[in-house]
Amino acid sequence: MTESGPRAPRLRLTRADLAALPSYVPGRNPADLARELGLPEAVKLASNEVPYGPLPGVVEAVATAAATAHRYPDMGVLALRAALAERFDVDPERIATGCGSVALAEHLVRTTCLPGDEVVYSWRSFEAYPIMTITNGATSVQVPNTPGHGHDLTAMAEAITDRTRLALVCNPNNPTGTSVRREELDRFLAAVPEDVLVVLDEAYREFVTDPEVPDGLAGYGDRPNVVVLRTLSKAWGLAGLRIGFLVGHPDVAAAIRKVVTPFSTSAVAQAAALAALQQEDEVRRRCALVVAERDRVLEAVRKLVPDVPESQANFVWLPLGERAVEFGRACEARGVIVRPFAGDGVRVTIGTPAENDAFLAAAEAAL
Structure with a gap:
């Protein structure tokens, strides 16, 4: 009770469904x-x-870029996109950058899904997948891992419905380290409808030594409904600067560049990435x-x-x-x-x- 009467019901200021959402x-x-x-x-x-x-030259590039910290970075990330295009032999219009590959995955959910649409992914996989799915109003369809702790791509293909807009394949898979091989990925992509976007999350590609684990860019990058995610946070040593990129159909990449938070790829991150790419x-x-x-x-x-x-x-x-x-x-x-x-x-x-x-x-x- 208060002096003026019964306590008023407490107002909810955030979405009720987020209460059950796990924290990263x-x-x-x-x-x-x-x-x-x-x-x-x-x-x-x-x-x-x-x-x-940090890789040689990165600290010096960061220091130089920091001198212009009072200015906004290049919002189009033109120089870095050009360097990535040259390095991976793709058109710059097929590239979008963001605050790590995880941010780009979230933008992909945002650009493909309306409330009630479905995102299919293996579980357990990257712990950010359910967070980005739910916060964008989509529905998670989690397909259990195989007994060997890897993706069950057959079951994932069977889980796709008319409401599915996105399928996430983490290869190698985080956190289990397991990987999908070429033959099974070929079968999966053949089974996925053309209007479902398949995201090959290859954050750990540089550590792959099994020749049967395909390079998504080389093997599938020309497919209109395939997007490949990469990051400079891991092998390229830029975890503290948050820089990732995707390669996809020009229309998909343009949509991502449209919704990405303006100036989210900082000038320091761009300079560091350009320096790192020279240290292959x-x-x-x-x-x-x-x-x-x-x-x-x-x-x-x-x-x-x-x-x-x-x-x-x-x-x-x-x-x-x-x-x-x-x-x-x-x-x-x-x-x-x-x-x-x-x-x-x-x-x-x-x-x-x-x-x-x-x-x-x-x-x-x-x-």
């Missing part, structure tokens, strides 16, 4: 954990970053280091968790089920931050050899 979980700050544990430092293997620092040999060298460590870590963890799947990304997946959160806490208690997914498993990023050794010691103690 960022990797924990290693400095905070180190301080809690009284350690000199902690190891962060939770966010799929590459551990070798160094990127290949670093990816080779990651892949070598990935193979070593896989061999070691399979002695503890035999059904760890093959990974084509820069992380490995431990299918620990209900033990996932407990395992994550046990690793943190030893100064190693990993990424548990409650009830499913744990994703562990490949770091430096010393960081990976710290994880393996923590995993052996925990298991």
Whole structure:
């Protein structure tokens, strides 16, 4: 009761359906954990970053661009789109850039779906997919992973209905590291109606070593209903600057450029990306280091968790089920931050050899 009578019902100022929406979980700050544990430092293997620092020339390009921070960036991102077009041998009109590939995926949902339309994707896959689907008023159609923790493309094709507007294929899949091979992707694309947009999310493409895992741009980039997502956050070392791009039909790319938040690709990010793209040999060298460590870590963890799947990304997946959160806490208690997914498993990023050794010691103690 109030002095003037019964308390008025509380007004809802946001959408009621968002209450059930899971929050995106960022990797924990290693400095905070180190301080809690009284350690000199902690190891962060939770966010799929590459551990070798910015590429040569990037810091200098960022510093130069920062001197013009009082000016708006090039909204059309013309120079970067031209550089990407040259690097990947596509027309600049087929390219759109954004605040990481995740932002572009969200824009794709926005440009294809009206309320009630459906987005089909594998689950478990990238944790942002349900968030971007629901917040744009669309309906998630989650198709369970195979027993091997990968996409069930046959079931995904069967899940497509007249209301389906978008199908997301994460290849390699985050967080399981599993990948879709050429033959099964060919069958899937043949089964998908022409009016359904298929998004090949290839954020981890640079770490793929299996020749049977297709390059979406090379194999399918000319299909009108296929869009390929790439990022410079992972192998290209620009996670802190948020730069991603897509390649699709010119009409699709134009629609994305129309709805993208104005000036969301900052001048600093554009300059850094242009500098990074000149370092392809160094990127290949670093990816080779990651892949070598990935193979070593896989061999070691399979002695503890035999059904760890093959990974084509820069992380490995431990299918620990209900033990996932407990395992994550046990690793943190030893100064190693990993990424548990409650009830499913744990994703562990490949770091430096010393960081990976710290994880393996923590995993052996925990298991």
